[in-house]
Amino acid sequence: MSAKLSAAAAALQALSNPARLAILAAIADRNQRRVPVVLEELGDLRTVAKEVGRLTEAGLLTKVRGQFVADLTTLGALADAVVEATALGRAIPADSPLRRFLVHGRIRTLPKRPADLDAMAAVLCTLLPNDRTLTEAEVNDYLHQAGDDVAGLRRLLVDLHFVRRSGSAGYEVIEHPIHV
Template sequence: MSIVNTVVTMNKESGAVRLAELGRALGLDLKPLSRDVMRLVEAGVLRRDGDALIADIASLGRIGDSVVEMTALCQAIPPESPLRRYLVHGRIVDLPKRPEDLDVIAHALASLLPEDQTLSESEVNAILAHAGDDVARLRRLLADLGLVERSGSAEYRRPAAAPARAL
């Protein structure tokens, strides 16, 4: 990423960048830098214009979008679902107000936890942290709706799967 960042910066300052200029800016030898640049060109993040390099920022957005679609929560909530409006970059930014929507989101969250396995609160938090910032709120939602069982010692268990909710 430091190569891409440097190319972006140099493109803004002076236009296209030559490999030797990039090497000097990064303090890297040309041979290993050349291999890394070739990989970035093959990935579509950089492009060559003769002997100059230009960063393709739009490709980074496309790569980011495809990575977001691979998150567990985006896998649990199909792209065509209206509930996707509660997600930004594959994470919950706000919980729905409508009980029906909240129930569906909660079931999607519950699907992130393994079935019939006892987890500590910190293990549940680590899993839910991939879905949103307020893990305590998400954890309480799952417990309040009975999607996870909580023992007095702060252990959590997701019972065997209930019928899936329509997303």
């Protein structure tokens, strides 16, 4: 997994430079129109060659039969690798129906069906340590990995009895399922 994340970081770093991004876009456009890529047409040859080298190292360009080809499918694979590295990406199997409630590894919307809601709460519960009482701020920090509405997620866990709120003392995990 760390190799995939490293590749994603390299691609994002390569794309963070406006000149590289413009070169990649120009090459992708020429590829789509089936026009040969001539580096001299993209700008100063020394600069373009250096930036093409960086894009190639990042896996965004390949050379096929002497022509540079933009490999934009790499971006999707790298995005998938980043999603799999999120807390919910690790906690919810790729083939789980709960994945339909996620966008980019975070909760987009909570399930409506009680069974799905229970299953999502069970997954959220796995993000919390169960060996100690947690403060509200700690619970919020853990749940923020899963979604932006931490108060709603916290209430869900309390309402479904996965977490017990003990007054101002804090929160305790009642049930800590292993898998969903």
